[in-house]
Amino acid sequence: MWDRLIAVVEEQAQALLRTAFSTIVREAGDLSAGVFDLEGRMLAQAVTGTPGHVNSMAESVKHFIDIFPVETMKEGDHYITNDPWRGTGHLNDFVVTTPAFHNGRMVGLFSCTSHLIDIGGIGFGPDGHDVFAEGLSIPFLKLCDQGTMNETLMAMIRANTRLSVETEGDVYSLVACNEIGAKRLSEMMGEYGLTTLDALASHICDASRAAALERIAALPKGTTRNSMTIDGLDKPVDLVAALTVAEDGIHVDYDGTSGTAKKGINVPLAYTRAYTAFGLMAALAKGIPNNAGSLSVWHIDAPDGCILNAPRGLPVSSRHIIGQMLPDVMFGCLEPLIPEVVPAEGTSCLWNVTLRGQARKDNLGRHGFAVTITTNGGTGARPNNDGLSATAFPSGVKGSPVEIMEQAAPVVVWKKELRDGSGGAGKYRGGDGQVIEIENRFGQSMELLAAFDRIDHPPRGRAGGGNGACGTVALSDGRKLKGKGTQEIPAGQRLCIQTPGGGGFGKPVAGAAE
Template sequence: MGHPSHDQVTFDIIQNALEAIADEMFVVQRKTSMSAIIYEVLDLGTGICDAKGDIAASGAGIPAFIGVLDKAVTAILKKHPPETIQPGDLFASNDPYWGGVTHLNDMILAMPVFAAGRLVAWTANIAHWNDVGGLVPGSMSSDATEIYQEGVRIPAVKLMEAGRPNQAVFDILYVNTRLPAFLKGDLWAGIAGVRIGERRLQELIAKYGVDVVIAAIDDFMDLGERRARTALKGLTKGVFTFAEEQDDGAVYKVSIEITDDAFIVDLRDNPDQSGSRNSSLEGVVIAAQLAFKAVTDTDAPGNGGFFRPLKVVTRPGSVFHVVEPGALGYYSEVEIRLFDLILRCMARYVPELVPAGNFASICGTNIGGKHAETGRHYTIVEPQLGGWGAQRGRDGNSAMFSGFHGETFNCPAEVAEARYGLGVEELALNPAAGGEGQWRGGKGISLRYRVRADDNFLSVGYTRSRIPPWGVDGGLDGSPNFVEVLRPGEMPERYAFGTNIPLREGDVVHVVTGVGGGFGPPERRSREAVLRDLRDGYLTGERAREIYGIED
């Protein structure tokens, strides 16, 4: 409806300006970071929050990361009352038990914005740092059982006070990493990002006035809520349940209740927390927010107002609500499983909502050790591309990041070879069978890194390694994700999770990601499409004869 004292056109201009500021924050951080996981892969997120901490505008990057920022600012405000915060302050947090939400590798920076003597907004960002100490290089150990083993914890503290650096915190960060130069560069890139956001917000406030900018933010929140509640009215009402077995045999369950004014996700009936595959409550809320938006209104603004009808219920001490001192190194695999779980639950009641299954894993791959040329320690942190599921009317996409992982990219072979001293011998589509149907699933990848020095290591965390992406309406299941270590003269070693696997010069790390599930019976696929798959290398002649009855 808008605020009667201000015109809607001005509000629209301000709201678009907020999005532009968040985007500029993203570009600044990307262009000034040291690590390829940030400047190439774009494993970061930026946003603007209102004075209370609700997300008001978001930049590019990983959707799940943007959802972290409001929760981090809320935690900062809980620890630091507004009367203790002043212009020039800058806060840092990577601790999931203090607003960090994800795991210790992800550092959040947040800066308050003041106008007319009062706190009016926050600029914030989050990025993955390659190493923050802990048991293993890369700080992500599948063997960790407590957060103390995963690295340095920064519990929502002031990194700067009134513009002056809190040097003690900087020193603690620098000595708790195996890659101090990279951490320092990535840290100051993040500081530059929130500072440019604060400067641009001050310019916006100077142009329109603080009251108008605040009113525009409030109006944007109200718009988000109206759009969500309108979409909610169109959903089937009732209580819906779904359960899915995981690679380790555990069963994850969800119950969703949809009413006229609420979308309630109940996760209480789930396994106890265990090892490093757990999520914080806030992280689970983010996964639910992404799924909620997918089933309601994908075009609406994803601000704090939009998510007001969503409620998430958990059981403390479970895999979906870890309690201290539980480990969270591979939190992302839990959240991506939940995202799938909610969508699969809703697919039966919202026709054509969910395609066939996709490879649905971050496929986190850490390789590190001594650089072949420089002798310095390096760590490469790579999420991987994979195959998406088919849907009615179209084949699945090949070699894409999962929808949960968002707008990210793979690290180019040239960068990996130059920065990390690895040889990239292959990056090709995975030729594995699977995912055939009237519309076929997209292909995953086959990626081979050749190790060029001794005393290197591999740590990985892949799910969908035993239970493949599912087919729909007669489409065939896809294929699993896994990693092989190929050593000269030895049998291949296959992994889904592993920590500090030793690597020697000449070894090959072979990454294989899944083919997405098919949609519809294979016999209904057109002959022309099958022949095109044969021509383009998506299908072997043997498989064409076996599944489609077509000779090469």
């Protein structure tokens, strides 16, 4: 039954991947999908998807059923939100939750998330002074009532995006994704003669929790600490963590972390918990399913008002810049406990190239173009192997194909190659970053909504390994660009990017090539 449930949620995710309009979803896999019981516990997640989406979505379903009790849900209903604090961390992520029925009886829920390229406002960048400037905000609403779409809500969504066709299409892809999951779940239950998921859900959660606690019990009790400094916006940001191993699980406290920023690199606590839990799962829970049971052993908190627990209303559009650093922070805490397991630091946060050009409305209702090209740097070297080059960790998304991006935006990608030697030296080398050159063929200036880090503070090596190379952002005429904020790329100019390399692991072997 467990294997079949995994197959169900993976088909759910593939339906979203294959029907999405956003290039960042259909080409890079920036999504999540999962099945939940009637209590809102995530039972299984699809392999396709990102930890930030999956682990924050795991909590968002409970918010849906608090507002829309399960006894009021009908077959054909769908619910939606993009609430950053009770969803997946910023407005560009739409979460759709759908009740699943078998033989006329509600048996569970399916939920999914995808990243939409444009939802109005200032766009997908860190320039906003508050969340209200960052785009359209959708509270928890009923999107579809027993098969009838909420046309008023759909009209509001279309009217508040520069890409009305793509955005509307993405909403329908989220609905279709959950409907596929619900259909396959009913088929599975019929084959196994199940009338409810209650017994299966309890077994999954109890077994997963017990397995995670068993791994934690093998660790020495006590508290370890780690800190990391990254570029931030107008000043560096310190990420400070204390990790305590206890009987009931692992407790993480981010006390000492920098306060909130004036612009949109702040992180809602839901996203902080999502990537912190992923780092702990990756290091300690290999082979254990990621669900409500295993996630319950991680107790994660951050002080009110710190950058990892941003109060409601602050700008959070680029929360991934900091949130995706947290697995590395956890690895630093775990190094004294499991020194031969955790890797060196990597690029960590995605180097997404978000480009936008304004033009007159076309015959599809689009106002210019907006596109996000997913790129990444090198991962940290491992205790027994080199790091991976040009690989997104911890997000797991794929790089955007050049051919697709050149069709989606008026650009030419002249160069996309490994940045040889950018990985840190060591017994095992860090993974290399990339060298990328993108020419503006728009005929006028286009905007770069920059959201990059590790330009001033490189990924650090571990156990005597060298640091990875810092990233750079510039134009082909030699002008350096800032790592964050909206800037112009003149017509005919090339955007020249070098993404960071990962840190090395262990002291370099004497006589070995560096």
